[in-house]
Amino acid sequence: MNLDSSVLELNGVKKYFPVHGGIFLGRKEDVRAVDGVSLVIRKGETLGLVGESGCGKSTLGRCIAGLYKLTDGTIKLHGEDISRLKSGELKALRLRMQMIFQDPFESLNSRHTVEEILQEKYIIHKLPQKKDGIDEISALLQKVGLPENARGKFPHEFSGGQRQRIGIARAISLDPEIIICDEPVSALDVSVQSQILNLLLALQKEMGLTCLLISHDLSVVRHLSDHIAVMYLGKIVETGRAESIYENPLHPYTQALISAIPIPDPEVKRNRIILKGDIPSPRNPPPGCRFHTRCPHAMDICRKQEPILGEFPGKYPGIKSDEDEKHEAHMAACHLLFNLHVDKKRKYI
Amino acid sequence: MDESAPSQSQRKNSMDESAPSQPQRRSSMDEPVLKVKDLVVSFGTEGGKKHLRAVDGVSFEVKPGSTLGIVGESGCGKSVTALGIISLLPRPSGYIEQGSVLLKASNGMKTPNGMKALNGMKTSNGIKAPNGMKTPNGMKTSNGIKAPNGMKTSNGMKTSNENSGYIELMNLDSQGMRAIRGKRISMIFQEPMTALNPVHRIKKQMNEVHGLHRPSMGVREMTAKSLELLDQVGIATPENVIECYPHQLSGGMRQRVMIAMALASEPDILIADEPTTALDVTVQAQILDLIRNLQKSKNMSVILITHDLGVIAENCNDAVVMYGGRVAERARVETLFKNPSHPYTRGLLHSIPARAPSPGTILPAIPGMVPSLEEMPKGCRFAPRCSHVGDICHKISPEEIAIKGDHGHFAACHLHAGETGTGTV
Numbered sequence: 137m138n139l140d141s142s143v144l145e146l147n148g149v150k151k152y153f154p155v156h157g158g159i160f161l162g163r164k165e166d167v168r169a170v171d172g173v174s175l176v177i178r179k180g181e182t183l184g185l186v187g188e189s190g191c192g193k194s195t196l197g198r199c200i201a202g203l204y205k206l207t208d209g210t211i212k213l214h215g216e217d218i219s220r221l222k223s224g225e226l227k228a229l230r231l232r233m234q235m236i237f238q239d240p241f242e243s244l245n246s247r248h249t250v251e252e253i254l255q256e257k258y259i260i261h262k263l264p265q266k267k268d269g270i271d272e273i274s275a276l277l278q279k280v281g282l283p284e285n286a287r288g289k290f291p292h293e294f295s296g297g298q299r300q301r302i303g304i305a306r307a308i309s310l311d312p313e314i315i316i317c318d319e320p321v322s323a324l325d326v327s328v329q330s331q332i333l334n335l336l337l338a339l340q341k342e343m344g345l346t347c348l349l350i351s352h353d354l355s356v357v358r359h360l361s362d363h364i365a366v367m368y369l370g371k372i373v374e375t376g377r378a379e380s381i382y383e384n385p386l387h388p389y390t391q392a393l394i395s396a397i398p399i400p401d402p403e404v405k406r407n408r409i410i411l412k413g414d415i416p417s418p419r420n421p422p423p424g425c426r427f428h429t430r431c432p433h434a435m436d437i438c439r440k441q442e443p444i445l446g447e448f449p450g451k452y453p454g455i456k457s458d459e460d461e462k463h464e465a466h467m468a469a470c471h472l473l474f475n476l477h478v479d480k481k482r483k484y485i
Numbered sequence: 486m487d488e489s490a491p492s493q494s495q496r497k498n499s500m501d502e503s504a505p506s507q508p509q510r511r512s513s514m515d516e517p518v519l520k521v522k523d524l525v526v527s528f529g530t531e532g533g534k535k536h537l538r539a540v541d542g543v544s545f546e547v548k549p550g551s552t553l554g555i556v557g558e559s560g561c562g563k564s565v566t567a568l569g570i571i572s573l574l575p576r577p578s579g580y581i582e583q584g585s586v587l588l589k590a591s592n593g594m595k596t597p598n599g600m601k602a603l604n605g606m607k608t609s610n611g612i613k614a615p616n617g618m619k620t621p622n623g624m625k626t627s628n629g630i631k632a633p634n635g636m637k638t639s640n641g642m643k644t645s646n647e648n649s650g651y652i653e654l655m656n657l658d659s660q661g662m663r664a665i666r667g668k669r670i671s672m673i674f675q676e677p678m679t680a681l682n683p684v685h686r687i688k689k690q691m692n693e694v695h696g697l698h699r700p701s702m703g704v705r706e707m708t709a710k711s712l713e714l715l716d717q718v719g720i721a722t723p724e725n726v727i728e729c730y731p732h733q734l735s736g737g738m739r740q741r742v743m744i745a746m747a748l749a750s751e752p753d754i755l756i757a758d759e760p761t762t763a764l765d766v767t768v769q770a771q772i773l774d775l776i777r778n779l780q781k782s783k784n785m786s787v788i789l790i791t792h793d794l795g796v797i798a799e800n801c802n803d804a805v806v807m808y809g810g811r812v813a814e815r816a817r818v819e820t821l822f823k824n825p826s827h828p829y830t831r832g833l834l835h836s837i838p839a840r841a842p843s844p845g846t847i848l849p850a851i852p853g854m855v856p857s858l859e860e861m862p863k864g865c866r867f868a869p870r871c872s873h874v875g876d877i878c879h880k881i882s883p884e885e886i887a888i889k890g891d892h893g894h895f896a897a898c899h900l901h902a903g904e905t906g907t908g909t910v
Contacts, residue, residue: 188765188766188767188768189765295854297854298854325558325559325792325854325855326558326792326793326794326833326836326837327558327832327833327836327850327851327854327855328558328854329836330836330837330838330848330849330850330851331850331851331852333838333848333850334847334848334850337845337847338847352765352766354766355837355838355839356838358838358839358844359838359841359844359845359848360844360845361844378844379844392767393766393767395770396766396767396769396770397766397795397839398769398773398793398795398796398798398799398800399795399798399799399839400794400795400797400798400822400834400837400839400840401798401822401840402798402799402818402819402822403819403822403823408770408774410767410770410771410774411767411770411771412771413721414735414737414738414768415765
């Protein structure tokens with residue numbers, strides 16, 4: 137892999153949460169929240185991580201941010217392993233990587249004013265709060281579209297959208313390289329959601345941020361992402377360029393997921409794939425392909441053998457080199473792809 | 486049940502000013518099952534000193550067997566409207582200040598050919614005070630909330646001709662309302678975990694519903710009925726689910742149980758308040774599909790409350806867009822998406838990423854945010870965020886105006902002043 141362009145490289149990342157139970161409260165079983173994920177995020181790119189609740193997407197985000205210790209696997213930032221850092225080293229890492237959370241109310245200290253919330257980072261990292269005579273906090277507030285008088289206010293005095301702006305200001309305050317956005321707009325109203333999406337787009341362009349966008353909302357992911365990875369029960373089932381995934385989803389789960397988004401246009405009618413049942417528990421994932429219990433195309437092999445991510449042959453626009461080709465490739469983990477002819481013309485959006 | 490027996494002599498006797506295309510030929514099939522007229526719901530705050538109108542003059546009609554969508558952002562009054570219809574407002578602070586909610590009398594009591602006159606709707610309803618003698622849901626008179634104005638309750642409307650064949654829900658006492666609620670109009674809520682009782686098994690909760698509506702039923706019969714209902718809502722193993730506690734079920738399953746309970750008495754109208762907001766997309770698709778199929782098979786009307794325009798586009802026949810407690814626009818769904826006429830509706834549609842011309846473009850967002858009820862602007866409530874705002878918008882609150890060229894399309898915006906489209910929804 138080309139080290140110049142890949143900022144973040146995940147290799148076989150696993151995160152199991154032990155469940156204690158039984159008479160002596162011994163370790164009974166594991167919840168396999170993330171079960172062997174490999175991904176690459178390149179510089180200045182946005183990778184959208186999509187999946188339903190419980191698929192492990194937030195856990196993966198937290199693993200990358202160093203909030204959870206990995207069970208197995210490595211995470212490399214510019215080729216340097218960051219998955220087993222000590223707390224002092226983590227502090228240095230946080231200068232380069234920041235997180236935006238879903239609920240802007242829960243993630244801001246309600247007893248601190250906006251100024252205190254934004255100052256905290258400069259104090260922790262012992263950095264000057266003035267650069268070339270300009271107050272950093274004023275500059276930040278301006279950047280995220282908050283008035284100067286917001287400094288002295290408390291989080292509860294703001295609306296959801298404004299609180300999310302404070303959260304974003306806090307995340308970008310030390311010029312990080314990578315931002316992990318965990319459901320940044322799902323708690324917001326439609327009209328405010330678009331304001332925040334615009335802000336994220338503008339900031340990313342301006343600061344050259346590399347983003348990991350975690351969301352269940354496929355239309356949001358599509359709008360912001362260059363690449364998309366679809367997760368199901370702790371595993372990546374499909375990755376590829378955003379347009380390639382949307383226009384030609386390969387995995388039956390991705391197909392169902394895309395077909396399930398209601399289109400805000402009554403004139404567009406589409407054949408909807410309605411999946412049966414719910415996501416099984418990650419405590420006890422089904423054997424073989426984890427999706428086989430809900431898959432409309434499940435075969436015998438799916439119940440026994442776990443499919444691996446395989447490249448789907450095809451040409452993709454904008455490929456320049458071999459490295460590129462590897463990165464741009466559309467991959468899916470499904471037995472169907474290797475056994476059956478995939479109808480490339482079938483479109484789901 | 487508190488119903489006025491409609492009489493044959495009360496024929497439609499005058500023309501509607503907005504002249505619908507076939508004024509007299511409205512068969513009873515097309516008659517709306519529910520007519521909400523100028524509904525005003527207020528909340529008393531600060532010990533009854535202040536009154537805030539959460540819903541301010543909302544009118545719409547629900548046609549039989551069709552789905553009406555109410556869409557808007559949080560705080561626009563869409564849920565309060567629904568709670569007002571079935572008198573489930575939080576007491577004692579919430580009350581219906583004025584307005585009328587007319588429910589079509591059930592089949593048995595209906596006159597052969599519907600005889601709804603379309604005129605004079607405005608004169609109909611009496612203003613209701615929370616402590617008037619007709620308390621719609623047994624509201625206490627002691628709570629010190631004073632209705633701001635007029636306390637007359639006119640009962641005369643029950644016999645007025647345009648409403649014959651309809652029951653005025655606002656005139657019902659709590660017992661009368663109970664007979665309607667659950668039986669004729671059922672409701673399902675956003676978070677089924679809070680709507681289900683966590684300490685009782687599904688069986689007990691479902692049987693309770695049957696017991697309330699048909700006290701003569703035996704336990705075995707009730708359970709059989711419950712199992713049948715669970716089967717209808719697509720639960721694969723009803724025998725297992727019925728023995729579960731709510732926490733043992735997934736979100737989608739809980740919502741199915743809620744729907745099964747709501748369907749227990751075969752209601753004419755199902756009000757679904759954000760039924761899929763707490764669910765994942767693939768489960769949302771299942772639940773919406775289920776509601777659609779049940780609606781078809783039972784010829785039920787549905788009021789679907791949501792913030793998602795995609796859900797509206799795919800599931801509804803008619804839509805009401807609400808903003809700040811008022812109706813901004815209402816129309817057939819196709820019309821609404823093709824020819825959005827209120828700047829708010831247009832803004833909403835443009836700001837959805839799914840409708841962006843291409844991914845990654847800056848979305849034309851609506852600036853600012855929804856004002857709180859306390860600081861609602863005087864004139865048009867959308868004026869501070871509107872890109873077409875004029876002087877008049879800050880002074881006068883716009884009335885609903887029929888949009889030219891579209892049938893049954895109304896927008897409350899001064900931009901359309903002077904237009905006379907074909908009225909009647």
